[in-house]
Amino acid sequence: MDTSPPDPQLSALYQELILDHYRRPRNKGTLEHATHTVSLNNPLCGDEIDLQLRVDGDVIKDARFIGRGCSISQAAASMMTQLLKDKSVPQALALADRMSAMMQGDEGAARDKTLGELRSLAGVSRFPVRVKCALLPWNALTDAVRQERG
Amino acid sequence: MLDVARLRADFPLLAQRENGHPLVYLDNAATTQKPQAVLDAIAAYYRTTNANVHRGAYDLAIRATEAYEAARAKVAAFVNAWAPEGVVFTRGTTEAINLVAGSYGRANVKAGDVVVVTAMDHHSNLVPWQILCQEKGATLRMVEVTEDGRIDLADFGRALERRPKIVAFPYVSNALGTVNPAAQLTSLAHAAGAVVVVDGAQSTPHLRVDVQALDCDFYALSGHKMLGPMGSGALVAKPQLLESMPPYHGGGEMISRVWDDHSTYNKIPHKFEAGTPNVEGAVGLAAAIAYLERIGPERIAEHEQSLAAAAIDKLTQIEGVTVYGPRGKGERAGVVSFTYGDIHPHDIATILDQDGICIRAGHHCAQPLMRRLNVTATARASFYLYNGLAEVDALAGSLVKAGALFGYVPA
Numbered sequence: 001m002d003t004s005p006p007d008p009q010l011s012a013l014y015q016e017l018i019l020d021h022y023r024r025p026r027n028k029g030t031l032e033h034a035t036h037t038v039s040l041n042n043p044l045c046g047d048e049i050d051l052q053l054r055v056d057g058d059v060i061k062d063a064r065f066i067g068r069g070c071s072i073s074q075a076a077a078s079m080m081t082q083l084l085k086d087k088s089v090p091q092a093l094a095l096a097d098r099m100s101a102m103m104q105g106d107e108g109a110a111r112d113k114t115l116g117e118l119r120s121l122a123g124v125s126r127f128p129v130r131v132k133c134a135l136l137p138w139n140a141l142t143d144a145v146r147q148e149r150g
Numbered sequence: 151m152l153d154v155a156r157l158r159a160d161f162p163l164l165a166q167r168e169n170g171h172p173l174v175y176l177d178n179a180a181t182t183q184k185p186q187a188v189l190d191a192i193a194a195y196y197r198t199t200n201a202n203v204h205r206g207a208y209d210l211a212i213r214a215t216e217a218y219e220a221a222r223a224k225v226a227a228f229v230n231a232w233a234p235e236g237v238v239f240t241r242g243t244t245e246a247i248n249l250v251a252g253s254y255g256r257a258n259v260k261a262g263d264v265v266v267v268t269a270m271d272h273h274s275n276l277v278p279w280q281i282l283c284q285e286k287g288a289t290l291r292m293v294e295v296t297e298d299g300r301i302d303l304a305d306f307g308r309a310l311e312r313r314p315k316i317v318a319f320p321y322v323s324n325a326l327g328t329v330n331p332a333a334q335l336t337s338l339a340h341a342a343g344a345v346v347v348v349d350g351a352q353s354t355p356h357l358r359v360d361v362q363a364l365d366c367d368f369y370a371l372s373g374h375k376m377l378g379p380m381g382s383g384a385l386v387a388k389p390q391l392l393e394s395m396p397p398y399h400g401g402g403e404m405i406s407r408v409w410d411d412h413s414t415y416n417k418i419p420h421k422f423e424a425g426t427p428n429v430e431g432a433v434g435l436a437a438a439i440a441y442l443e444r445i446g447p448e449r450i451a452e453h454e455q456s457l458a459a460a461a462i463d464k465l466t467q468i469e470g471v472t473v474y475g476p477r478g479k480g481e482r483a484g485v486v487s488f489t490y491g492d493i494h495p496h497d498i499a500t501i502l503d504q505d506g507i508c509i510r511a512g513h514h515c516a517q518p519l520m521r522r523l524n525v526t527a528t529a530r531a532s533f534y535l536y537n538g539l540a541e542v543d544a545l546a547g548s549l550v551k552a553g554a555l556f557g558y559v560p561a
Contacts, residue, residue, distance in 0.1 A: 007504055009504070010500075010501055010504055010551075010555060011555070013500070014497070014501075014556065019556060019557070023492065039395075044512070045511070045512050046513050046520075046526050047496075048516075048526075054257050060199050068526050069494065069496075069526070070494035070495070070496040070497050071493075071494055072496075099352070100413045112471055122375075126498055129500075130496070130500060133496070140225050
């Protein structure tokens with residue numbers, strides 16, 4: 001039996017912070033008085049997210065989600081909802097772009113403090129098939145705010 | 151057990167390394183690797199025999215046609231088909247089932263009729279029947295599965311009381327590996343007056359199949375799951391049923407005479423093979439069958455059952471691992487579907503991949519079954535003749551690493 005320690009890339013992928021958000025997701029549940037609701041799923045792997053936002057004027061006052069899926073998609077959703085509160089819609093879309101850049105391996109984005117705890121997901125960029133997991137909640141966000149802007 | 155080291159030498163891809171480790175390919179229920187004999191047969195066909203079949207008036211085209219029809223005879227013999235003309239080449243199981251639904255189903259199922267499927271059917275043996283029933287205003291009745299992953303025979307009996315026109319089920323479940331009592335289910339369905347469609351995608355590669363002994367009416371198989379090329383497969387059917395059915399696709403090859411506004415159709419099986427067929431696929435599939443026959447489906451089944459038993463034994467020793475499906479001897483093919491605590495199957499697959507181990511994670515195209523197991527996904531290891539006990543050990547070892555990363559076992 002192979003008893004060598006897990007490789008560093010895997011340890012970077014499954015940091016404690018990520019597992020903590022996976023096991024104790026923040027902002028999980030239904031939002032009262034939501035102004036925006038989007039359901040997205042990844043038909044290939046079955047990850048699901050229902051994202052709800054309460055937007056007042058141009059400001060995201062609250063964000064909650066219900067989801068099922070892997071540690072990466074669920075941790076990303078949990079961290080994202082934390083970060084979105086009190087951000088303007090343009091700020092939120094800019095964060096989505098930074099997140100996407102980080103997933104493409106952009107090291108500047110991985111050091112960008114505006115991404116907060118999401119920086120712990122930088123290691124996902126080394127696993128191309130998992131990038132879609134980390135971006136699922138962000139795709140839900142951009143769908144949600146663009147619905148209105150049409 | 152089979153001599154795995156010797157067999158593996160026949161499969162060039164298996165010599166590869168993945169992520170710095172020897173490749174441990176345990177996703178055989180999805181698709182299988184190809185022996186050199188299959189690769190050679192395809193190359194030889196194109197080097198020496200390629201021409202369009204059933205049309206040419208020259209020697210080369212006659213040889214291509216002979217190769218294609220010899221492949222048909224090979225498939226027929228392998229599953230003990232009623233006759234070679236009862237073998238229609240298709241792109242695989244999915245197309246074969248769609249052919250039955252689209253031709254036999256559309257001609258015979260009417261509003262108010264019942265079609266029976268099971269909760270363990272692959273989407274390819276479910277969605278075509280959903281489409282048919284929606285189009286016709288017929289009722290789709292899904293038979294439940296038991297907690298240990300078998301077809302619920304009591305519920306199967308209740309479904310048959312509705313006198314269904316068609317009963318469809320898998321011989322072997324792709325998600326759980328359950329080997330269903332196909333002959334018994336067929337005879338019960340026949341007694342209720344139904345026509346029986348068996349999804350043979352997971353049985354044909356792994357067991358000795360005898361469609362005449364099963365006495366089903368339609369049997370679908372995929373070449374790529376049994377060492378053959380992708381895009382090869384067949385519908386095996388009772389010839390008199392095929393005779394009675396309207397065409398599925400229109401085009402060349404399937405016609406007899408074509409007038410401005412109507413046509414008469416070719417005899418079976420050509421009536422169902424519109425357009426230039428996948429001759430390369432048929433020739434490759436015949437070579438795959440020759441390879442399997444040389445080893446013997448009975449020995450392959452025994453080998454895989456030993457691997458599955460060893461895997462279940464090893465995996466269930468890891469605290470937190472749940473294995474799904476029946477445990478009795480002969481009740482399971484070489485498929486082991488499992489979960490590990492709250493570690494999502496995709497996370498398991500990513501971690502195992504770093505050790506060069508390929509498994510499937512997801513719903514296995516069986517979402518109704520996943521709902522009944524109360525999971526959204528499982529991890530699945532599926533074995534074939536070229537897998538050995540060392541790979542079972544590698545699987546278990548890598549799972550322990552996954553457990554360490556997620557805090558289930560000390561790192």
